[in-house]
Amino acid sequence: MGLTSNNTLVATVLAAMALFAGTVWLWPRLARRGWRSVGGRIGLLLATQFMLFVSAGLAANHAFGFYASWADLFGQETDQGVVVDHTPGVRSSGPLKVTEIGDVPGRGGFRPSSVGQIQKVDIVGPTSHIASPAYVYLPPEYFQARYQTRTFPAAVVLTGYPGTARALVDKLHYPRTALELAKDGRMQPMILVMLRPTVAPPRDTECADVPDGPQTESFFAKDLPEAVTAHYRVRTEPGSWGIIGDSTGGYCALKLAMHHPKVYAAGAGLSPYYKAPVDATTGDLFHGDKTLRGRADLWWCLKHLPAPDTSLLVSSSRVGEANYKETLKFIERVKATETTRISSIILESGGHNFNTWRREIPATLEWVSERLSGRSASDE
Template sequence: MGLTSNKVLLLTVVLAVLLFIGTVWLWPRLARQNWRSVTGRVGLLLAVQLALFSSLGIAANQAFGFYASWADLFGRETAQGVVVNHTASGAPGGPLQVLSTQQLQGVSGSGPRQTGQIQKVDIVGRTTHIATPAYVYLPPEYFQPRYRTRTFPAAVILTGYPGTAQALVDKLHYPRTAQELAKNGRMQPMILVMLRPTVAPPRDTECVDIPGGPQTETFFAKDLPEAVTDHYRVGRKPGSWGIVGDSTGGYCALKLAMHHPASYAAAAGLSPYYKAPIDPTTGDLFRGDRNLRNRADLWWCLKHLPAPATSLLVTSSRIGEHNYKDTLRFIDQVQATNLTGISSIILPSGGHNFNTWRREIPATLQWLSGRLSDR
C-alpha cells in the first residue's frame, strides 16, 4: 500500500484506536510497582503516541502533498526517467514521454473536447539530462477541430519543497480552475505543465545550477520549454510562457523570470521567499562561488543587475505569512526599476498552506493569462 493510500491512513487510525482501548483495558493490570508493570505502561504509552503521530503525519501528507511514496519519504527515490522522443504527431522528435492520460474531474461534460485532458509525462533535459515526472493539462480547445492549427500559451506550475506534482492537480486544482476560468471567458485557454522543483530528490536544489551537481536552473530555463514545445502546440516566443509556484516554487518562479526573461514573460510567486536558503536539505549549493550565491539572491539581483523585461506577481497575507514585510519591500524595490512590472495579492489573513493558495490561484491565472500570447 502506498504512502498516499486511504487504506494506509485508515489502518493507522484503526491501530491508534485499538492501542488506546487496549491501554485503558490493561492499565489496571499494570498498576503494580515492579519493573515489568512500569515497562508495560511505558511501552503502551509510546505505542499509542507513535500510532497517533503516524495517523496525523499521514493525514497531513495527504492534505498537503509533501511526499508521494515511501521511497520519497525516506530519501530513496532514485529511479530515473526513460528518454522517448516524440512530436505532437507521435513521430520521433523530443525528450517527452506520455505515460498515461486521464479526464479532468469535477467539471461538466465528458471527453477531452469538453473537459480537457491531464497527461502524466516523463521529461528528460537534452542538455542537463535531468529526468523528472510531470503532469500536463491540455484545455478542451486543444482537441477541438477549429483550433487544430492554433498554438497555446503555456504556464509552468511548481510545488513547494518537497511537494508532489499530483497535489497541484488534486489539492490545488490548477486544471479545474483553469478550465472553469476559460469556459467563463475570464482567461484564455492555456497549457499547464505541473511538476515540483525537486528534480534531484531528496535534495532541495532551489532551482540553482550547482557546480558539479544538478543544473536545475538550466533545466527549467531551457530544457523544459524545449521539451514541451517539441511535443505540444505551444507558442515558441517568450511571450507565450509564464511560470507560477508556491513557497520554494514561488521563489524559483520569480528567479527564473528575472534571470531568463527570454524564456518567461511573466512569473507569479505565491508566498515566496527572495533568497535561496542554505540548510541540511540543500547542502552546499554554491561551492564557495560568490557570483552564484549573489545570483540566487533576488535582493542582490534587483540592486546590481539590469531590470529584466518581465512581469512579476507576489502574494502574501497581513496575518499568517512570515514573508509579509519582505514582500512589501520587494514590491517597493521592483517598482524602482524601469522594465519589470510588479503586481500583488495581499490577503487580510492566511497561512502558508494549500487553503491560502487556492484562494489566490484564480486571480493569479487570470493575471498570467493577460500577459501571455498564443504565438
C-alpha cells in the first residue's frame, strides 16, 4: 500500500486500536514479576506507542503532503525515466519531457479544451545540471482552436520543504482554482509549473547556488523558464513570468523575484521567511562566502543591493503565524524603496498549514495575473 493511500492510514489506525485493546485485555495476565511478564508488558506498550506514532505521522503526511511515497520518505527516489510525448500542440524536443498526462482533479472526464490538462514532466537543466520532476497545468484555452497561435503567461508554483509537487495539485488545488478564476474573468489564463524547491533531495538548498554543490538558483532563474518556454507556448516578452510559493517556497519566490526581476515580474510568498537558515537539512550553503550569505538574506539585499524593479506579495496572520511581525517590518522596508512594489494578505488568524494557504491562493493568483503581461499583437 502506498504512503499516501487511505487504506494505509486506515490499516495503521486499526492496528493501533487493536494493540491498545490487546494491551488492556492482556495486562492482568502479565501482572506478574517474572521476566516474561515484564517483557510482555514492555513489548505491548512499545508496539502500541509505535503504531500510534505511525498513525499520527501518516495522518499528518496525508493532510499536508510532506512525502509522496515510501521511497520519497526514505530518500530513495529514483524516478528519472522520461517518455517523449506526441500530443498535438505540444513540442517534445529540448530539456523537458512529458511523462504522464492527467485530468484536473474534480474535472475528470472533460475534454482539455473545456477544463485544461495537467502534464507531469521531467526537466533537466543544462546550466545547473539539475533534473527535477514537475507538474504543468495548461488552461483550456491552450487547446482551443481559436487560440492555437496564442502564447500564455506562466507562473512557477513552489511547495515548502520537504513538500511534494503533487500536493500543489491535490491539496492546494492550484489548477482547479486557476480554472475557476479564469472562467469567472478574475484572472487571465496562465500556465502553472508546479514543483518543490527541493530539487536536490533530500538536501534543502534554500534555492541557492551552493559552491561545489547544487546550483538551485540557476535552475529556477534560467533552466526552468527556458525549458518550459522551449516546450510550450509561453510568452517570451519581459513581464511574462511570476513565481509563487509557501513557507520555504515563499522565501524562494521572493528571493528569485528580487534577484532576477527580468525573469520574474512578480513574486508571491505565502507565510515566507526572509533569511535562509543553515541547519542539518541545509548543510553548509555558503562555504564562508559572505556575499553569498548576504544574498540569501532578503534584509541584506534591501540594504546593500539596488532595489529591483519587481512586484512582491507577502502573507501572514495576526494570530497563528510566527512571521507576522517580521512581515510587517519587511513591508515597511520594501515601501521605502523607489522601484520595488509590495502588497500583502494579512489574515486575522491562520496557522502555517494548507488550510490557511488555500484561503490565500485565489487572491494570490489574481494578484499575479494582474502583474503579468497579456497577449501581444502576434497572438491576434
